[in-house]
Amino acid sequence: MFDVIIIGAGISGAATAYELAKAGHKVAVIDRYGPAAMASGWTLAGVRQSGRDPAELPLARAAVDIWGDLHQILDRPTHYRRGGNLRLGRSEEELAALRAIVDEQSAKGLPITMLEGLEAVRAVAPAVAPHITGASLCTTDGHADPHATVSAFIAAAERLGATMRFGEEVLAIETEDGRVTGVRTTRARIPAGQVVLAAGIFGNDLLNPLGLEVPLKVRLVTVIRSRPVAPMLEQVIGVANAECAGRQEVSGRFRFTSGIEHWHGHMEDGERPRVRPTARDIVETIQLFGALIPATLEAEVEDIWGGLIDQTPDALPVIQRAGNPEGLIIAMGFSGHGFCLGPITGRICAALVEGRDSGFDLAPFMIERFARRNDSAASLTLHG
Ligand SMILES: Cc1cc2nc3c(=O)[nH]c(=O)nc-3n(C[C@H](O)[C@H](O)[C@H](O)COP(=O)(O)OP(=O)(O)OC[C@H]3O[C@@H](n4cnc5c(N)ncnc54)[C@H](O)[C@@H]3O)c2cc1C
Structure with missing residues (x-):
């Protein structure tokens, strides 16, 4: 039985695994392919605060503060350069x-x-x-090397005891009486107290059966x-x-x-x-x-x-505890901005798992905001 199962070994899931393993949780990361197999490997890997939505700017600035020392924290190169x-x-x-x-x-x-x-x-x-x-x-x-960075998070999480299960697809998030009980994969049923969904473009495949959807x-x-x-x-x-x-x-x-x-x-x-x-x-x-x-x-x-x-319609991610089912944390919809945010996404998701205040205003990242919106898609900005 794991305390937390993280679905997705992109930068969001890998950073979350590191933070939770560091805090002493028994963690498993499950990925259909492997580390940085999708957006976190395909990315340009710019680490950018400029041009950010005001709601996202505090997260980007906090992430940039971490990026400077990340190679030391993880004891592996990230090839981060703050060149502007x-x-x-x-x-x-x-x-x-x-x-x-x-x-x-x-x-x-x-x-x-x-x-x-x-x-x-x-x-x-x-x-x-x-x-x-x-x-x-x-x-x-600045910018960093995406494969090196995700591998560094994964390696650090493993050194802290996290379990990695790659080449395994999560088919369903299982619940009982409104609570997450674990996941069902192509190989096994794996019980867990909480689940972090960081599955990028495939997130809705696992949310829809729970009656949830991030418009993507x-x-x-x-x-x-x-x-x-x-x-x-x-x-x-x-x-x-x-x-x-x-x-x-x-x-x-x-x-x-x-x-x-x-x-x-x-x-x-x-x-x-x-x-x-x-x-x-x-x-x-x-x-x-x-x-x-x-x-x-x-x-x-x-x-x-x-x-x-x-x-997403407003080009901002969803980062939140779902509430129903209890024990589900969602981190997806990064809309072309999520590589820079990775280190802070990990810290925020760890705080959500532990029921702590993350120190950020997460209201702009709640899924409920879409029910209130009536406008057409925000223009997407990809400036690295
Ligand atoms: C071309 C490009 C350029 C970009 N440029 C920048 C940039 O300059 N700066 C920036 O900050 N961001 C940029 N981004 C965005 C950034 O790369 C992403 O927002 C970020 O990598 C998302 O990370 P993630 O971990 O949330 O998702 P992903 O990296 O997509 O990881 C999701 C993981 O979940 C796994 N998965 C999915 N479904 C399942 C399942 N059912 N079971 C098990 N595993 C599953 C996948 O295999 C995948 O590994 C860019 C993206 C692209 C594509």
Whole structure:
């Protein structure tokens, strides 16, 4: 019998497992594939506070505070670099949008400034294209290696006694008299006092039989990764309309993405799931990012994949105790923002399991908010 079963070994589940194991709970993590097999591996892995919804900003800032020491806490590399986030402007209209972000977010205390003119932008990022006329720069944003980070959380949780069950799918969350009693998987029935659902785009498959649903649209993002080239870019690059983003990994590889695209609905199952973008998506992504950082057009392509996003109507996640059934904690719907939040999501979920105050206002992340909403989908921002 486990105290807590965590469904999903993405960054949300892995960080939660670490926090709970550290607090002495008997924990199991179950994943249909393995660590970082879905969004947490497909991701651009920007660690960004700038451009966040005001409700999410306190979480992002708290997460960034943790990211700085995370490799020491977990005793494994995360390849986190606090090189900044540069949102590039290509027209007067975009520059006006960026100035508005800078005004709003510097008033909230973020170290974000406006760089006016190409020269100012090239002074911090010489690789940008000559038609860039300005940029916002948030100096405390950055990026990390997603596989290394999730593996580091998993390894640390294991050292603290957590059990890992990979290649096993949870088929149902079991309940009795309104309380969670465990899970049924492709291999076994596993009893547990509480369950944390961190299953990304598949979360609703397990919530629906309990009469719960997080309204989600699954969206596609095309990702291109190059072979290593000489270091030339420290910041995560975005644009005002979020149509592409990218960064250079510590390994020298460029990893860059499209904005949000339509998903054709096909995912190949295997040891790890794979989604293939269309030729058009690939061409557009290369052209868009290549127009910002021309050197990427000369780099050899190493891999191309599609990443799926669990997008809620307001592009904010659900992080809460369900109430009914008792003993269920939900953490999903991160809408393309959840990698940065991972370390704080873990702490919040651990507090919810223990019935403690997380120290954050979680009202904006309650599932009940959707019943009150009547507006169309919020635009999704992917700026790394
Ligand atoms: C292309 C792309 C770019 C992104 N860029 C950024 C970025 O720059 N910055 C940022 O902060 N965020 C970014 N995101 C978003 C971020 O990566 C995700 O929000 C985050 O990784 C979600 O983590 P998760 O653990 O909640 O979900 P996931 O990583 O999707 O993990 C869910 C896990 O649950 C498992 N699972 C599902 N169903 C079951 C079941 N029934 N039984 C057992 N296991 C199950 C899956 O196998 C999976 O491993 C991006 C996402 C994508 C796709």
